[in-house]
Amino acid sequence: MLGTIKWRIKEATAVLLGRKKTQRELPKTHFPEITLNNLPQEYRFQNKELENFISSLNIEFIFSEFNEKRVNAGGAELSQENRLDPSLSTLKVYFPNAKYTVYSDFDLHIKDVDCKKIDIPVLQNHKENPRHFYHLADYYKFKGMLESEADIAIAIDSDMFVFSEEIYRLIYLTEKFGFCVPNSSAQSMNFEIATSLDTIPIKDSSNGFGTTVNITPMTFCTENENGRAYYEACCDMMEQQPSRASIAMWKAAWKTGLYPYLLPKEFCVCRGSEGLGNEVILHVGHPSVAKYYNVKI
Numbered sequence: 001m002l003g004t005i006k007w008r009i010k011e012a013t014a015v016l017l018g019r020k021k022t023q024r025e026l027p028k029t030h031f032p033e034i035t036l037n038n039l040p041q042e043y044r045f046q047n048k049e050l051e052n053f054i055s056s057l058n059i060e061f062i063f064s065e066f067n068e069k070r071v072n073a074g075g076a077e078l079s080q081e082n083r084l085d086p087s088l089s090t091l092k093v094y095f096p097n098a099k100y101t102v103y104s105d106f107d108l109h110i111k112d113v114d115c116k117k118i119d120i121p122v123l124q125n126h127k128e129n130p131r132h133f134y135h136l137a138d139y140y141k142f143k144g145m146l147e148s149e150a151d152i153a154i155a156i157d158s159d160m161f162v163f164s165e166e167i168y169r170l171i172y173l174t175e176k177f178g179f180c181v182p183n184s185s186a187q188s189m190n191f192e193i194a195t196s197l198d199t200i201p202i203k204d205s206s207n208g209f210g211t212t213v214n215i216t217p218m219t220f221c222t223e224n225e226n227g228r229a230y231y232e233a234c235c236d237m238m239e240q241q242p243s244r245a246s247i248a249m250w251k252a253a254w255k256t257g258l259y260p261y262l263l264p265k266e267f268c269v270c271r272g273s274e275g276l277g278n279e280v281i282l283h284v285g286h287p288s289v290a291k292y293y294n295v296k297i
Contacts, residue, residue: 029275031294034161036082036089043094043165050168054095057171060150061091063102063113063158064140066121067133072159073197074271074285078297083158084110086284086297090162099150103140116144123242131198135238138215138245142234145220157216159285160268161295166280170267174219177261179227181249182214182268189250198244204254213260214268215245217281230258 045051063084072078079085084102088110091098100113108115121136122143129135141155152174174180186192190208193199202208220227233252238245253259269279271286274293284290284297 031292033294033296035296036086039089039093041093042096054168054171055097057152057175058099058150059095059152059154059171060099060101060148061095062141062144062148062153062155063087063100064137064144064155065102065104065108065158066136066140068106071133072285073134074159074283074287076159076285076287076290076297078159078285083108084113085158086295087156087158087160087162088113090160091156091167094162094165094167101144101148103144105136122239129242131242131244134198135242138248139235139238139242141215141218141245142231142238145218145222146228146231146235148220148222151222153220153222155216155218155220157283157285159283160216161282161284161290161293161297162280163269163282163293164278164280166266166278169280170217170219170263173261173263174221178221178224179230180219180261180263182217182263183265184212184214184246185265185270185272186212188212189247192244192246196244196246199247200241200243202247202250204251206254210250210253211262212246213249213262214270215249216268216283217263218260226258227260229256230260233258 065083070078070080070083101116102108102113103116103118105118105121122139123135145153145155152171188208189202189210189212192212230252233256234248237248237251265273265276266278266280268281268283269289270283271288274289282289282293284295290297
């Protein structure tokens with residue numbers, strides 16, 4: 001926490017002295033307004049080979065929602081009634097036949113979604129931690145993929161907006177590499193620790209110079225042994241010392257020597273990456289992203 005405060009003071013001072021701009025200048029462009037009410041009902045395949053490939057696989061999307069009151073860490077005001085939107089509605093355009101599952105600690109009834117209520121969640125010994133519900137949500141993303149009986153399991157946050165038909169490339173990449181996570185806008189784990197909430201020091205021989213990752217979407221080809229070993233280690237790390245998921249993921253990588261394929265930022269466009277081009281999934285839980293792409297949620 002002290003490191004985070006020092007970094008923010010340093011950044012603010014640089015802005016005040018004119019050595020750094022408060023925000024990069026974004027490309028000027030215009031996107032038509034998008035809402036959940038004007039989405040196409042279903043994607044029409046133009047490519048028969050792609051259609052056959054997607055149809056040949058059992059695909060499951062996994063959500064993890066803990067705490068009855070919906071709180072978005074990115075700052076967006078999201079619907080309390082449509083708990084899995086905008087992710088669920090936009091995914092269904094492209095994957096109407098996929099299985100959808102949500103892990104939760106309360107009764108959550110959503111049409112066509114299998115709710116797995118966890119009456120006694122793991123990590124009960126850490127209830128006093130203010131980030132307790134975040135830890136549970138991240139833990140059951142890993143756990144949900146491991147428990148999936150589908151060919152491809154994808155854990156995704158509920159504040160994502162599928163923006164492009166190139167979402168299908170996520171399935172190809174997963175089948176090819178076995179398990180994938182998005183590249184992060186951060187740099188090394190040291191940068192993550194200095195600038196993010198809920199972190200703990202990295203004490204292994206990397207000295208914090210490993211690569212940090214994002215957590216949504218994460219993918220898993222369930223027959224891939226390396227992916228299973230990696231996500232099992234992620235669960236173990238969260239059980240031993242709950243923390244920001246990226247910390248547990250690095251610790252799992254260091255323990256196993258396994259590392260997921262890093263997806264490009266186009267699969268998780270967060271604040272600071274607006275306007276990069278070829279966007280596939282927008283992280284509209286970050287209000288600046290929703291505003292730039294004219295997404296109304």
